[in-house]
Amino acid sequence: MTWFMPPETAPQERIWMAFPRESETLGEGSVAREAGYAAWAAVAHAILEFEPVTMIVDPTETARARQMLGEGVEILERPLDHFWTRDSGPTFVQAPDGSLAAVDWIFNAWGSPDPAEWTNDRGLAAFIAQAAGVPLVPSLLVNEGGGIHTDGEGTVFATETVQLDPDRNPHADKARIGAEFARTLGAEKVIWLPRGLTRDYETFGTRGHVDIVATFAAPGKVLLHDQADPGHPDHAVMREIRALLEEATDAKGRRLEIIPVPAPETLRDAHGFNDWSYINHLVVNGGVIACGFGEDRADARAREILSHAYPGRRVVSVDAREIFARGGGVHCITQHQPKARA
Template sequence: MTWTMPAETARQERIWMGFPREGATLGDSSTAREAGYAAWTAVAHAVAEFEPVTMIVDPTEEARARRMLGSGIDIVVRELDEFWLRDSGPTFVLDAQGRLGAVDWIFNGWGGGDWVNIRHDRGLATFIAGLAGAELIPSLLVNEGGGLHVDGKGTILLTETVQLDPDRNPHADKARVEAEMARTLGSTKTIWLPRGLARDYETFGTRGHVDIVACFASPGTILVHEQPDPAHPDHATMREIRALLAAATDAQGRAFRLIDLPAPATLTDAHGPVDWSYINHLVVNDGVIACGFGEDRADARARDILAEAYPGRRVVTVDARELFARGGGVHCITQQQPAAGGRG
């Protein structure tokens, strides 16, 4: 059986999310925790304007989730540790007849940092696949949904420091990873990026997820994070990655049209260089949920670029600073389920 991961612009059935629960990721003060709850809730409400949202909620947070989310979000109660559903949950695919499948990657907490607790996240992909009515596709690859991006036509973006991370897949090489991506996602052409953004290698980072670096707006078109300030370490990294993408071709042999998506002006926070990136947006039915960083001019510029890259979709900005402070963004906390019956 051949499975294919549709482009994120394909029609969607719903978005899956996980509600925050107390722990290292959420924060160690009541102020930090409340800010985290509010950030996840804001994203859910923004998505719900366009399509259904199903939120997995740990029993310890059920009362809070029902109060904050309201009646417009579907709530499913299940024990949960991490709440970055793009990574801990399944990656959805379709077969040639449009039947839904769900790839069950091995999730080890982004290489298994000492702060990670994922005891209850084992089996999460199987649980979600059952709710979605999807055929489970087991995989022995340690991987996360934020560590890949596809154009739906055979091309996939990966990062050497993620899938080839010795703390994830110590015996893997590029050929083995590419074969597994072909089996599970239908990819026929892999573009390997050398690394991700600098902050992503800190304590709560993913060690190079591509979904803050570059993404396909459509087949043949890639949105690329741009850090214009030479004082930021990502300036040199993104020059290298942009040059690599400019020289690459897709599964059909076409050169890419690259669209630069400049970072906001803020370079640092209390912990060092930030990795604020507008690449980490979520495409939904008839819309785009964009990250905002409290910079009106930069946020508006990003909305304009995204609106042009995704014609016919309404771009909505949600403040993502509290998400990035915890290691991710809008794309990282959501996972799209494509509509069965079409490959888009």
């Protein structure tokens, strides 16, 4: 059977998240850890204005999660390693009859050589699928949800340094990956980006996830990260990616309309050039949960662009600086479950 991944703008049943647990990623010291917990909780509460949220919680964090999330968020206990549900969780797809299923990609913590880093996470997709009451679609591809974007009409974005990463899929090539995307996502065409943002190749990086670079607002319409400052290394990265997309066509043969989304004005944090991006937003029923970076002018400009790109949806900003400091954004810590089609 060939499955189909609907666009992220399709009606949704709920959002899945994972609550942080003490780890190197969460940070050292109580101040850093509390900032991380608060950032995840703020995203969950923002989503609740639009649709239900189910939070997977490691048993060591249950009491804290219940206190910070309140009664509105459903909590399911399960041992966790990481808390980036877009990547360690399943990708929801539909069968030809509209019923739902969940793709179980192989997860190896973004190419980590240490199996101890993903022992618990390897079963997370199956756990979520069972909780959602949908069948599991197994896959032998090492992949993460943040490494793909689809327009819902057969076009998929991917990145050469992710799916072709020898620490992920050492024997794969574009043809094999394209065939697996066709089987699991209904892909008719894969548009391959050469790489991701510069910071994404450092300690907490994913080695090039597309969901911080480009996304489909609608078929044929692409929101693209725009780093205008030539002093930032992502200026050259995005110039190359934009040139590629300007020449690309989608699965239906259309040229892409590119909508640049300017990066925040802040270029650096305590660790060097940042990768702050408004592309890493979450589309929900009737709304968009956007990343905010404490810059009134830039955050407002991003909300305006997103409002035009997603007409009829209310755009809400949530401060994402503490999430980005740990390696991702709002899209990275969430996984949407589409509604089954009748």
